[in-house]
């Protein structure tokens with residue numbers, strides 16, 4: 001039996017990636033698509049400007065796009081994937097949860113809320129049970145689950161591996177982010193070609209807060225955020241997909257490069273449908289990972305790490321992930337798979 005799934009924001013950049021991942025999915029079936037009022041009532045292939053390098057699945061092309069309200073989504077839909085602008089998500093996601101839908105959302109609203117699980121399944125799957133607290137507090141039959149920001153997802157699995165092995169006191173990160181992270185009309189070609197932009201609105205504070213929640217402990221009632229200090233600096237560069245990040249950590253215990261590599265390589269993956277075979281691919285070559293070469297590893301769901309070096313008091317490394325797959329649509333789908341595995345669907 002498959003779970004009937006709806007996609008909010010289905011015509012957008014991340015919505016298209018969700019369709020790409022969900023159409024062949026063995027556990028989920030696309031049963032509803034929604035977008036803005038401009039698209040509602042149109043056939044999907046008329047409403048969406050399809051931009052990814054696989055064709056629109058036939059079964060999806062002919063579906064009618066609905067309005068983004070619970071009333072426009074069939075009652076027998078069990079799971080909603082949301083990839084709306086955060087200002088829209090903030091308004092409509094609670095309405096879907098109140099109407100009884102379970103929402104796996106990629107949008108940034110509510111990620112830091114105390115009763116909202118923010119999960120990377122391989123790192124903090126246990127936080128999903130925050131749903132029980134959320135339901136008690138909000139009186140919802142449905143639930144709201146979030147995946148983190150794409151830059152945050154890229155660095156947190158290697159950090160989790162190091163934290164488990166050595167403990168982390170301080171984390172500093174500088175990013176080189178692909179243009180797809182800003183959406184199709186996010187940065188113009190005149191702005192980004194032959195250039196780099198040392199500002200991505202709101203991104204630095206998201207990395208600093210979301211990472212501490214993800215690395216925190218859930219005791220059944222609340223998440224205690226990790227105590228490390230996190231400082232981020234975010235930059236846009238003219239790559240298409242794949243966020244590359246340079247990370248420095250202060251560790252509690254002494255750590256060697258070989259121990260750090262082993263901690264990352266042995267950090268476990270999961271047995272969910274979209275899990276990568278190996279969560280963290282550790283490169284020996286000093287010039288890897290690179291966006292063009294490494295973003296597609298394990299269907300774009302792996303994290304690549306390299307350039308691991310000892311520093312005074314800690315470790316330095318580089319990491320990379322596909323921002324619209326592992327960093328967005330794939331992350332939401334993986335959370336959907338976790339919800340299914342844990343009996344919430």
Ligand SMILES: NC(=O)C1=CN([C@@H]2O[C@H](COP(=O)(O)OP(=O)(O)OC[C@H]3O[C@@H](n4cnc5c(N)ncnc54)[C@H](OP(=O)(O)O)[C@@H]3O)[C@@H](O)[C@H]2O)C=CC1
Pocket residue numbers: 008009010011012013014015034035036037038039040047068083084085086088106107108149150180181182183184323324327328
């Ligand atoms: N692009 C990326 O790599 C990443 C994006 N994100 C986040 O994911 C979300 C979606 O991003 P992205 O796909 O790039 O955005 P897009 O602008 O490409 O798509 C937005 C989607 O939301 C719909 N929408 C817009 N306004 C409304 C509204 N008022 N009511 C209902 N639906 C509406 C659009 O419909 P229509 O086509 O009809 O306008 C479209 O389907 C954002 O929150 C973004 O920050 C997160 C990580 C990575």
Ligand SMILES: N[C@@H](CC(=O)OP(=O)(O)O)C(=O)O
Pocket residue numbers: 086106107108148149150151177178180181182200203206323
């Ligand atoms: N800001 C990210 C993408 C994004 O939309 O992030 P968030 O999901 O936190 O809004 C980028 O530009 O690469």
